[in-house]
Amino acid sequence: MAQVEIRxxxxxxxxxxxxxxxxxxxxxxxxxxxLGPSGCGKTTLLRMIAGLEDITSGEIWIGGKVVNNTSPKxxxxxxxxxxxxxxxxxxVFENIQFPLKNQRMNKEKIREKVEWAAGMFGxxxxxxxxxxxxxxxxxxxxxxxxxxxxxxxxxxxxEPLSNLDAKLRxxxxxxxxxxxxxxxxxxxxxxxxxxEAMGLGDHIAxxxxxxxxxxxxxxxxxxxxxxxxVASFMGSPPMNLIEKDDSILGFRPENFVPxxxxxxxEGIETLEFFVTWFEDLGSDSLVYGNVKFQSSxxxxxxxxxLQSRANIKIEKGKTYTFAIKRQDLRFFDVKTGYKKNAH
Amino acid sequence: MLRQDIKRxxxxxxxxxxxxxxxxxxxxxxxxxxxxxGLPLILAIFYSFSDATTGSSDFKFIGLQNFRDILEDxxxxxxxxxxxxxxxxxxxxxxILSNILAMVLAANYRGKWIVRFLILLPWTAPISLGTIxxxxxxxxxxxxxxxxxxxxxxxxxxxxxxxxxxxMYWLGxxxxxxxxxxxxxxxxxxPLSTVILMAxxxxxxxxxxxxxxxxxxxxxxxxxxIKIPLLIPIMSIxxxxxxxxxxxxxxxxxxxxxxxPIHSTQVLSSWAxxxxxxxxxLAHGAAIALFLLPLLACVVILILKLARRTEVT
Numbered sequence: 085m086a087q088v089e090i091r092x093x094x095x096x097x098x099x100x101x102x103x104x105x106x107x108x109x110x111x112x113x114x115x116x117x118x119l120g121p122s123g124c125g126k127t128t129l130l131r132m133i134a135g136l137e138d139i140t141s142g143e144i145w146i147g148g149k150v151v152n153n154t155s156p157k158x159x160x161x162x163x164x165x166x167x168x169x170x171x172x173x174x175x176v177f178e179n180i181q182f183p184l185k186n187q188r189m190n191k192e193k194i195r196e197k198v199e200w201a202a203g204m205f206g207x208x209x210x211x212x213x214x215x216x217x218x219x220x221x222x223x224x225x226x227x228x229x230x231x232x233x234x235x236x237x238x239x240x241x242x243e244p245l246s247n248l249d250a251k252l253r254x255x256x257x258x259x260x261x262x263x264x265x266x267x268x269x270x271x272x273x274x275x276x277x278x279x280e281a282m283g284l285g286d287h288i289a290x291x292x293x294x295x296x297x298x299x300x301x302x303x304x305x306x307x308x309x310x311x312x313x314v315a316s317f318m319g320s321p322p323m324n325l326i327e328k329d330d331s332i333l334g335f336r337p338e339n340f341v342p343x344x345x346x347x348x349x350e351g352i353e354t355l356e357f358f359v360t361w362f363e364d365l366g367s368d369s370l371v372y373g374n375v376k377f378q379s380s381x382x383x384x385x386x387x388x389x390l391q392s393r394a395n396i397k398i399e400k401g402k403t404y405t406f407a408i409k410r411q412d413l414r415f416f417d418v419k420t421g422y423k424k425n426a427h
Numbered sequence: 428m429l430r431q432d433i434k435r436x437x438x439x440x441x442x443x444x445x446x447x448x449x450x451x452x453x454x455x456x457x458x459x460x461x462x463x464x465g466l467p468l469i470l471a472i473f474y475s476f477s478d479a480t481t482g483s484s485d486f487k488f489i490g491l492q493n494f495r496d497i498l499e500d501x502x503x504x505x506x507x508x509x510x511x512x513x514x515x516x517x518x519x520x521x522x523i524l525s526n527i528l529a530m531v532l533a534a535n536y537r538g539k540w541i542v543r544f545l546i547l548l549p550w551t552a553p554i555s556l557g558t559i560x561x562x563x564x565x566x567x568x569x570x571x572x573x574x575x576x577x578x579x580x581x582x583x584x585x586x587x588x589x590x591x592x593x594x595m596y597w598l599g600x601x602x603x604x605x606x607x608x609x610x611x612x613x614x615x616x617x618p619l620s621t622v623i624l625m626a627x628x629x630x631x632x633x634x635x636x637x638x639x640x641x642x643x644x645x646x647x648x649x650x651x652x653i654k655i656p657l658l659i660p661i662m663s664i665x666x667x668x669x670x671x672x673x674x675x676x677x678x679x680x681x682x683x684x685x686x687x688p689i690h691s692t693q694v695l696s697s698w699a700x701x702x703x704x705x706x707x708x709l710a711h712g713a714a715i716a717l718f719l720l721p722l723l724a725c726v727v728i729l730i731l732k733l734a735r736r737t738e739v740t
Contacts, residue, residue: 136637157643169638173656173737182652186643230642 085270086147086237087112088133093142095128095294102128104294105142110287113268115261117285119275121317125294126274127242133272134163134240147237157186162231163240166247168223170215176202176226177211183234201229204263221252228260232267239264239271245280257283278318282306290314308414309334312421315414321370323414326384331424334414337370337389342396343407350409357388357406362398367391371398375406474713481707493714502690503715506698509605510719513680513694514673517609521620521669522662526655528617529624550618558682561611565597565683572597601691604684608692612679616672620665627661628654656737663734670726674719695719 135156298310309315374383576582677696686693703712
């Protein structure tokens, strides 16, 4: 186990800056998720931590040592690739033992460790199979077992669940989190899926265009986004952002509900909501429509998420009075997009 | 107007008929193989069971007599042995060198294009012209290699490592002649093997190499445990080409030594040519040439089976 520090790290490919002055501190045993859209530089940052990519400027510290110029081998890190990168000509056993053989460990100990890793991920029966004979979920387990078998300082995962179907992804997420809690190895996990990020991470670093926009616990990042990018990236559907005077007003769809559902004493903002579209998702319903402020003539498109069991009748083409608790409103600067203190 | 419509329909139908179109497309290739390969092969089989010569149009069938004759012929046995030495030694060296070269060519460095150009050059030169160039370089009197050896003091003086004679007589000494023939042949087929292996190397997913480096594998472990096993299928194809090409090729031997000195570089293909065409003994020439056929067929089956067994995806 080790702590990881990323200090003013930048990476350029020619004139293009893909990672721009990133600073992140990851405590020992912490699970950090690098979250961002495709091409935001999260995988490049992970590859720099792994030693697969040179660092243009800045420093990466692992376990109190600068590792800028050390090879991946010397960093004692383990990585799970998006493609799993299992050696196709080797059996599952040979795949898992490969890192141990490189450490010149004796045969007895190798067998013991491989069996421990295989047992942990429930792949004991697959040890003699080749990767091509495994399902996507099994491959993913083998890849994680191979990464974990030599007890690395840091565990890096590059979108390891993206090749799994939705059902399997949910169970794999749960297993991964339980496993990380059990072994307590510092973990850095890259994903573009905010549900994964919310479910897995102790902390989330939200990235866009090479920059880190916010680092915080999943709750912090979701409830108090640092800027409009984070607000619009987190959540599905994302936070409603509407311009009002010199601010951008933000509120989550689940906090934007018919006025009857709120207690007026709590301090609420009301808006007239003209419903244009209604989607029943089973447990929830999404209500799309427009709101209009008295101070402005233009209409703003917003979404509301209502729990189906609340049993509220909404019809499209009609106008309703909806409201938001004042404490659930967020304000952002119109020019910079940064969060402002509440009015 | 109607005629144009019918014409268009006919043209469209003809172009849409996959069976007809594929038959038309494949016919030239089949005809080429039948005329240029099939016919001579049948003719050779025909001749090998006869007593045909170039001097007479009369011939009769004599069964397996030609095969019995050639097996008793010491030159044939020598040629057979030489063919194996020539093929196996050149293929082993080509396999090692092409692996090294493919890795050199796959790496990133300045001036890579000129290295690629130089390595691939022998393949672009006509085989006979290239070999004539080597014939001059291995000349018994004017060889530049001898000149370099003399200049370095390795040849032509009293205590010189390679002897006190002024020349090595590369093509005049049996062992040197064989070595020369093998080396020129390697020079000739190395580019093809290198290009095939380069294609194989570039098809190995980059992720695997990165995973190996993170798993702590050094250069040699990555090479022997990851790259080589993944390259075996394509290496088998390269080896297959090399084997067939070396077993059946006579240009290098014919241009450099004509099988000499004293048949020390004679291989089956050159012996078949000398016997069947130059000496006019068509029947024995055909029997010698056909001797390779079952052997090569076995080699091809063996290598293709190996390639199939080692395929990983």
